[in-house]
Amino acid sequence: MIKQYFKQALAQLRQHPLISVISIAGTALSIFLIMLVVMLQQVKVAPFSPESNRDRFLHVHYMSINHKDWGDGTSNGPMSVRTAREVYKSLKTPEAVTIYCSMPISTPVSLPAMPAIGADVRETDDTFFKVFDFRFVSGKPYDEATFNAGTPVAVITESISRALFGSTESAGKEFLLNHAPYRVAGVVKDVSTLADASYGQVWIPFTSTDLPNDTWSDQHMGMMSVTILARNHDDFGEIRAEAKRRMSEYNSILADQGYTLIDRNRPYDQETQSISFAANLEPDLKSARRERAIIFVILLLVPAINLSSMTQSRLRQRVAEIGVR
DSSP states (O other): OHHHHHHHHHHHHHHSHHHHHHHHHHHHHHHHHHHHHHHHHHHHHSOBTTBTTGGGEEEEOOEEEEEGGGTTOOEEEOBOHHHHIIIIITOSSSSEEEEEESSOEEEEEEOTTSOOEEEEEEEEOTTHHHHSOOOEEEEOOOOHHHHHHTOOEEEEEHHHHHHHHSSSOOTTOEEEETTEEEEEEEEEOOOOTTOTTTOOSEEEEGGGSSGGGOOBTTTTBOSEEEEEEOSSGGGHHHHHHHHHHHHHHHHHHHGGGTEEEEOTTOOEEHHHHHTOOOTTSOOOHHHHHHHHHHHHHHHHHHHHHHHHHHHHHHHHHHHHHHTOO
């Protein structure tokens, strides 16, 4: 039976090669595009190390602030360490809350008297390595005492370790980061750039630099983002409610200065965060899902139309063969 199908398909190709090739190519392209759309969506929300707990993540990458003298105007971007600690680090419901630089910054790293190479450096707190599950191949992450002391230590990837020291066994060794000496605390597997919240090649305590002082709007806005690790997905509602209360309490303090922080319904879950692209715009998750559904339907219609055309062509041929009018 299968051989017969192949014979019929080959006969169809010989009789109508152009139409058959176009139909097959159109069907294959549609299937490819469907797979591509699915993959692009999956890499944004599917769990993988070091973001294996994406189903328990809530993110506050940005926020807005308004002053009574600005009218409806707002300043938008990451928050300061002070704001992150007052509003989100103080939450009691989550399992953990980490504060980290909103983006990795390309920085020269080297050994003394050796040429420097560029590395993507992200500044974090010690809780960062509890929220994100990095795979350590040597050493360990910096702890709370090291972070609080502002000790210049670093976690680096295997690639950076090999580039600097020629091996991945570099824990305890020293290197220069932007000409300042740092000691390697641990070495981790390389991280994909698709891991937006955790990606980096070198991670250091933000207490070891002047980053916390990079602020504006009277130290309420800065360079930091927050990721919250819930104990369970069912806790999202309670965490958001607690965050709203903390934001309201903090805004009552800021009122004396004329400021109001605006969260735009943050923190966002992983899916909502994946479509968020501006600090001053709240993403429309329902609209994004509807657009994806429309794209899927359109792409699914193409192979269906191709198959229908091929079936009708074969039917017309068969009718002509038996002489039916």
